[in-house]
Amino acid sequence: MTHIAIIGNGISGVTAARHIRKNSDYQITLISAETDYFFSRTALMYVYMGHMKFEHTQPYEPWFWKKNRIDLRKGYVEKIDYSDKNLKFSDGSCLKYDQLILATGSTPNKFGWKGQDLDGVGGLFSKQDLVRMEEFTQNITRGVIVGGGLIGVEMAEMLLSRNIPVTFLVRENQFWGNVLPKQESDLIARHMKEHHVDLRLSSELNEIIDDGTGRVKAIKTKSGDIIECGWVGLTAGVSPNIKFLKDTELETNRGILVGKDLQTNIPGVYAIGDCAEFKNPVLGRRSIEQVWYTGRIMGETVAQTITGNLCEYTPGNWFNSAKFFDIEYQTYGWVLPKLSKGHKDFYWEHEKGKMCMHFVFEEKSRKFIGINTFGIRLRHNVFDGWLNELASIEMVLEHLKDANFDPEFYTQYELEIVAKFNSENGTTIQPKKKSWKRILKFIS
Amino acid sequence: MFLTAFTLFNAVSFLGTFEVTEVQFEKFLADKWIKSEFIAEEGKNKIVGKWNSHFELSAALLTVIEASHDYHRTIIKSLEEAGASKEKIENEWGKVLWIKDTKKHGQYAYPLIRNSAIGFVAENKGTLFWLTFGLGILGGLIFLLPAIQTDGPAGIKNDAIFQNQATNKGWIAWLVFGYLVTFYIVLYFMPDFAVNQILLVDNVSLYLSANPASEWFLYGFMYCVFMTVMGIRMLIKYRHNKYQIIRTISVLFFQIAFAFLIPEILVRFKLPWYDFKNAWPLDYDFFFDWNFKALKDAGSIGLFMLVWGIVLTLVVVPVMVYFFGKRWYCSWVCGCGGLAETVGDPYRQHSDKSMNAWKFERIIIYTVFVFAIFMTIGALTRSEYFLGMRAEDIRFWYGFAIGSIFSGVIGTGFYPIFGNRVWCRFGCPLAAYMGIVQRFKSKFRITTNGGQCISCGNCSTYCEQGIDVRAYAQKGQNIIRSSCVGCGICSAVCPRGVLKLENGPEEKRISDDNPIVIGNDGVKLKDMR
Numbered sequence: 016m017t018h019i020a021i022i023g024n025g026i027s028g029v030t031a032a033r034h035i036r037k038n039s040d041y042q043i044t045l046i047s048a049e050t051d052y053f054f055s056r057t058a059l060m061y062v063y064m065g066h067m068k069f070e071h072t073q074p075y076e077p078w079f080w081k082k083n084r085i086d087l088r089k090g091y092v093e094k095i096d097y098s099d100k101n102l103k104f105s106d107g108s109c110l111k112y113d114q115l116i117l118a119t120g121s122t123p124n125k126f127g128w129k130g131q132d133l134d135g136v137g138g139l140f141s142k143q144d145l146v147r148m149e150e151f152t153q154n155i156t157r158g159v160i161v162g163g164g165l166i167g168v169e170m171a172e173m174l175l176s177r178n179i180p181v182t183f184l185v186r187e188n189q190f191w192g193n194v195l196p197k198q199e200s201d202l203i204a205r206h207m208k209e210h211h212v213d214l215r216l217s218s219e220l221n222e223i224i225d226d227g228t229g230r231v232k233a234i235k236t237k238s239g240d241i242i243e244c245g246w247v248g249l250t251a252g253v254s255p256n257i258k259f260l261k262d263t264e265l266e267t268n269r270g271i272l273v274g275k276d277l278q279t280n281i282p283g284v285y286a287i288g289d290c291a292e293f294k295n296p297v298l299g300r301r302s303i304e305q306v307w308y309t310g311r312i313m314g315e316t317v318a319q320t321i322t323g324n325l326c327e328y329t330p331g332n333w334f335n336s337a338k339f340f341d342i343e344y345q346t347y348g349w350v351l352p353k354l355s356k357g358h359k360d361f362y363w364e365h366e367k368g369k370m371c372m373h374f375v376f377e378e379k380s381r382k383f384i385g386i387n388t389f390g391i392r393l394r395h396n397v398f399d400g401w402l403n404e405l406a407s408i409e410m411v412l413e414h415l416k417d418a419n420f421d422p423e424f425y426t427q428y429e430l431e432i433v434a435k436f437n438s439e440n441g442t443t444i445q446p447k448k449k450s451w452k453r454i455l456k457f458i459s
Numbered sequence: 460m461f462l463t464a465f466t467l468f469n470a471v472s473f474l475g476t477f478e479v480t481e482v483q484f485e486k487f488l489a490d491k492w493i494k495s496e497f498i499a500e501e502g503k504n505k506i507v508g509k510w511n512s513h514f515e516l517s518a519a520l521l522t523v524i525e526a527s528h529d530y531h532r533t534i535i536k537s538l539e540e541a542g543a544s545k546e547k548i549e550n551e552w553g554k555v556l557w558i559k560d561t562k563k564h565g566q567y568a569y570p571l572i573r574n575s576a577i578g579f580v581a582e583n584k585g586t587l588f589w590l591t592f593g594l595g596i597l598g599g600l601i602f603l604l605p606a607i608q609t610d611g612p613a614g615i616k617n618d619a620i621f622q623n624q625a626t627n628k629g630w631i632a633w634l635v636f637g638y639l640v641t642f643y644i645v646l647y648f649m650p651d652f653a654v655n656q657i658l659l660v661d662n663v664s665l666y667l668s669a670n671p672a673s674e675w676f677l678y679g680f681m682y683c684v685f686m687t688v689m690g691i692r693m694l695i696k697y698r699h700n701k702y703q704i705i706r707t708i709s710v711l712f713f714q715i716a717f718a719f720l721i722p723e724i725l726v727r728f729k730l731p732w733y734d735f736k737n738a739w740p741l742d743y744d745f746f747f748d749w750n751f752k753a754l755k756d757a758g759s760i761g762l763f764m765l766v767w768g769i770v771l772t773l774v775v776v777p778v779m780v781y782f783f784g785k786r787w788y789c790s791w792v793c794g795c796g797g798l799a800e801t802v803g804d805p806y807r808q809h810s811d812k813s814m815n816a817w818k819f820e821r822i823i824i825y826t827v828f829v830f831a832i833f834m835t836i837g838a839l840t841r842s843e844y845f846l847g848m849r850a851e852d853i854r855f856w857y858g859f860a861i862g863s864i865f866s867g868v869i870g871t872g873f874y875p876i877f878g879n880r881v882w883c884r885f886g887c888p889l890a891a892y893m894g895i896v897q898r899f900k901s902k903f904r905i906t907t908n909g910g911q912c913i914s915c916g917n918c919s920t921y922c923e924q925g926i927d928v929r930a931y932a933q934k935g936q937n938i939i940r941s942s943c944v945g946c947g948i949c950s951a952v953c954p955r956g957v958l959k960l961e962n963g964p965e966e967k968r969i970s971d972d973n974p975i976v977i978g979n980d981g982v983k984l985k986d987m988r
Contacts, residue, residue, distance in 0.1 A: 026914070037974060057913040058914075058915035058916055058917070061917065064618050064619070065617070065618055065622040066618070067917065068621050071919070072916050076813060076814060206612075209611075210612065308978055311910075311976065311979075312981075315975055315976075316982060329980045330979065340612070341614030345911065393956075394909075395908045396909050396977065420906075420956060422700065422701070423701075423960065425701050426701070455967050
């Protein structure tokens with residue numbers, strides 16, 4: 016029987032395993048050195064904060080794997096013999112495969128800072144990272160977070176939940192500046208300050224200072240400030256976790272190089288999720304996509320190919336979401352930090368400064384390009400539908416109520432938003448009442 | 460302050476004194492139709508007099524009553540042996556009291572003790588009311604209210620829930636569990652031991668219904684007090700969420716007005732105690748003879764209550780469930796649900812999410828539903844025997860096992876351990892009935908927002924009904940489950956805006972079992988043949 020080995024039991028590897036099982040009778044082995052069972056990495060923060068126990072982050076009960084005949088193997092693969100199709104584990108054991116899926120995920124970036132490997136310095140990606148953070152943040156008086164992105168905010172929220180003061184160093188002059196336009200960055204920065212985060216923009220880490228016992232004592236910024244702290248969170252992005260695959264016949268760059276079909280240069284060996292790097296990325300997307308749902312899509316796609324239905328990675332419209340302390344963020348289509356040529360934007364912010372919507376459209380053709388929404392939930396199917404049918408900005412605004420996804424009884428702001436657009440653009444758009452008929456059109 | 464009041468509330472058990480006079484005792488014998496000369500004689504010697512504790516008085520009375528059994532049985536035996544006339548033997552049998560263990564305290568000890576209270580508690584019941592309830596409420600509010608400031612900006616406040624002794628099944632949780640279970644056992648089976656506490660709310664009862672307080676008045680009053688204080692906690696915790704605010708105010712209103720004030724005021728006007736929102740089969744004794752009789756005696760208002768009760772169950776409930784889902788009842792109106800959503804909110808994370816728990820849930824809840832139906836048919840047809848059992852026994856066992864043990868002792872007592880909806884999820888026959896309607900014929904659903912789910916598990920963790928919400932959300936499927944009470948917390952705790960409770964067209968309400976989630980155009984185009 017064909018044996019599929021999958022290295023990595025994150026969302027990508029697990030999705031691949033589930034879909035291979037759905038479509039075939041192949042033998043499947045899911046290998047991980049991290050945990051016994053699949054868990055949701057995005058929920059690690061909630062374990063630290065006491066919102067959940069670690070077992071709550073596991074989407075499937077233990078019997079699920081047996082029932083679906085997915086063999087779980089805990090072990091660390093040290094070496095892969097591609098010609099012999101053999102995996103060598105660190106404990107000396109071996110495993111033969113017919114086809115191999117690499118789904119090894121990421122590892123937190125370290126840029127060669129002095130002291131980056133001290134005790135009390137760490138990122139947040141794996142279960143082990145969480146354990147380390149738990150261990151080294153006991154009885155400390157301050158945490159310093161380096162790197163202004165999503166994991167950084169999460170770590171700030173985690174530390175503050177234990178009443179540990181946080182200093183947040185962001186190299187750029189705005190928060191998450193490679194993704195968010197200025198207005199949204201400012202809104203989040205204000206909210207973080209409201210939560211007493213000591214946010215320092217345009218501030219870079221120089222070195223991490225040892226207390227003499229191998230533990231962190233303080234950090235020094237490039238401008239010479241010394242900040243005493245018991246924990247340094249390194250959250251300046253993540254990179255593909257492929258150290259053990261380097262310098263073999265497998266083609267790698269920053270990640271494992273794959274084609275649209277997710278196949279590497281070695282036939283029968285695939286790479287999916289955070290560790291895969293596309294030789295020719297999908298238009299508008301990055302060559303390495305480190306997002307929950309893109310990992311899932313790659314898993315679905317590779318499973319199709321392996322079970323005989325050759326498929327290419329074809330993600331639909333871009334979307335994403337996150338939460339910054341109390342403010343939720345969703346995005347559909349593209350809203351870039353800097354407007355592209357020929358594009359125009361429209362920004363609305365609620366008077367209390369905790370909600371906003373940022374629309375981007377083509378100035379001439381009026382085609383809707385994308386939206387950022389903060390503090391107001393929007394309906395994925397509806398925006399996906401509008402992007403597919405190349406709706407105009409006027410059409411989107413007129414039917415904006417269809418897309419509202421806030422809980423019942425919440426105050427709605429469509430009238431206010433559209434009125435502002437009208438006054439800025441000289442239009443006379445009248446928002447229509449929510450119509451289930453129109454909404455259902457977009458639901459398959 | 461709360462703890463002082465709480466300690467005093469329990470300490471009054473040991474503060475009351477009692478005096479049974481001869482007149483009182485004779486009245487007791489007459490009220491209870493006790494013809495036994497043994498009880499009359501022994502009572503005068505052993506019961507009449509002053510008592511320092513209701514525990515002793517209760518024990519003494521029940522000992523006399525139980526001893527009367529042996530006494531009369533011996534006489535009957537000797538009469539039979541002596542060949543006495545049938546009439547004489549029957550006369551002697553008439554003196555034997557048929558007592559059930561679960562009812563003896565309530566039936567005999569409680570009424571005597573309730574009427575014989577004198578001394579410290581009885582004389583200071585007004586002052587003690589303020590020192591227990593007044594101080595307790597004040598202490599509770601002083602403890603809860605500062606959260607508005609100290610908790611930081613409005614938002615989800617679940618920090619440290621699984622690190623706290625009270626909310627993570629630690630020693631505080633086990634203490635609360637022990638206290639609640641004891642409280643319910645005393646309330647249902649030994650109300651004579653709660654006489655001093657009942658006295659505390661006597662003035663409130665006299666004011667509302669012009670009747671002295673009973674154990675049920677005490678329970679109703681405490682229910683409202685705890686719900687209100689913990690409801691305020693809920694309003695603070697979810698101050699950013701209008702759905703939670705309106706829903707919490709709604710359950711508080713229906714509990715205080717419909718389940719407490721209106722029925723007590725009805726009693727003042729010599730009308731039957733009636734809770735207009737309590738629908739059969741949750742209101743399991745609605746079709747019992749004694750209730751029919753009470754309603755009949757109340758004339759046209761009684762007739763209205765009878766018709767309303769039937770219309771409520773047969774028309775209002777299913778129609779409302781069709782339009783809004785069963786949440787309109789379970790988490791907007793119901794008293795059990797109201798307690799669960801306020802007092803029980805700190806424990807909602809303990810409901811078991813496993814597949815086995817779901818199987819168990821379906822077996823148990825529909826068994827109770829069928830049990831309730833059979834019992835009611837037995838009552839309506841006025842059969843003496845029903846399906847080979849005495850109809851009266853079926854009613855007794857339902858009241859004991861379901862009405863008292865399941866809904867009270869387990870349903871509420873086990874909050875800190877099994878979560879706050881044990882009764883609603885596993886036991887409530889009305890929930891079972893509405894669940895069937897909700898699953899098959901309703902506009903209600905929890906919509907999953909396309910492909911935004913990241914499988915974090917907050918929704919499942921905080922689902923009080925033990926629904927594995929994430930299992931549906933991560934597949935992009937709407938949640939259509941008979942057990943969902945629509946509390947809306949899954950939607951509130953979701954960090955990615957994935958879940959929305961809504962009423963919409965039945966078309967496409969139930970999602971296709973398409974394994975490919977939105978966002979993946981490749982597989983959709985090529986494979987979904």
